[in-house]
Amino acid sequence: MEALKRIMRMEAVRSGLLERLDIGMVRLDAALFADRRVHSAMEITDEVGKLLLMAFLSGSNIAVESVAGFDQLAIIGSVAGCAPRFSKIAIVCKGTGRRDRSMFIRRCVEGKHDVAFVDEGIAKAYGADILVCPRPDVNYRRIMNFCRNRSSYIAALDMGLDRLLRRGSVEGINSIDLLLTPIGSGFVMQELRWLSRNETEQGKEIHGEDLLGKKRIGTNSGLECRPEDTKYAYRYSKIIGEGTDTAWSMVLQSEAR
Numbered sequence: 664m665e666a667l668k669r670i671m672r673m674e675a676v677r678s679g680l681l682e683r684l685d686i687g688m689v690r691l692d693a694a695l696f697a698d699r700r701v702h703s704a705m706e707i708t709d710e711v712g713k714l715l716l717m718a719f720l721s722g723s724n725i726a727v728e729s730v731a732g733f734d735q736l737a738i739i740g741s742v743a744g745c746a747p748r749f750s751k752i753a754i755v756c757k758g759t760g761r762r763d764r765s766m767f768i769r770r771c772v773e774g775k776h777d778v779a780f781v782d783e784g785i786a787k788a789y790g791a792d793i794l795v796c797p798r799p800d801v802n803y804r805r806i807m808n809f810c811r812n813r814s815s816y817i818a819a820l821d822m823g824l825d826r827l828l829r830r831g832s833v834e835g836i837n838s839i840d841l842l843l844t845p846i847g848s849g850f851v852m853q854e855l856r857w858l859s860r861n862e863t864e865q866g867k868e869i870h871g872e873d874l875l876g877k878k879r880i881g882t883n884s885g886l887e888c889r890p891e892d893t894k895y896a897y898r899y900s901k902i903i904g905e906g907t908d909t910a911w912s913m914v915l916q917s918e919a920r
Contacts, residue, residue, distance in 0.1 A: 721898035733845030740771035753791035807835025849883035
């Protein structure tokens with residue numbers, strides 16, 4: 664009788680282990696399917712595309728928040744496609760052999776840019792006009808810090824900006840100029856201004872050290888502000904030595920995108 668009970672207990676344990684294995688395999692298959700999903704370029708209106716173009720021309724930086732259930736990579740690829748023509752774009756990978764999903768970014772910018780996959784260890788020395796960090800496992804914080812005064816970046820955050828700020832100090836976080844948040848089949852755009860960069864004197868206090876001013880300026884479907892009033896127009900106007908109205912007019916007429 665004892666031997667029979669031991670056998671029954673062993674069978675129960677075996678059945679439980681097999682059930683856990685089956686559940687694990689189902690979850691693994693789901694994860695692999697999600698990683699192999701087909702990404703597609705997102706529709707961006709011409710006016711919004713020109714604002715993004717002006718952001719790049721003014722040396723501004725863009726970050727895309729991570730929101731569960733939304734295709735962060737589709738936004739990054741679509742925005743990268745708005746970069747000035749013939750830009751030198753580096754797609755930053757954690758090991759150049761792991762290009763997998765980053766190939767989608769290349770498809771978005773193929774043909775009108777000089778594009779290369781670059782290991783994160785040499786990203787600084789590569790000298791690209793724009794560094795694209797399509798995966799949160801890349802050390803995007805180092806890229807942020809590097810791009811304060813040099814190349815522009817498009818970075819995939821590993822969570823929402825507010826959560827990052829609550830977490831504590833993040834190197835280079837105040838270099839973000841434009842924050843994109845996935846929503847529906849598109850994204851919301853927010854202009855960010857920082858006290859530490861002498862851009863604002865009012866906003867949300869961060870650890871008693873900085874102020875962050877946020878302003879919603881539109882979506883991928885349209886602008887909700889006068890583009891001439893954005894920080895990107897102000898920056899670009901300084902570069903070309905013209906007023907903000909003229910700067911925006913020049914970008915509208917440009918074929919550079």
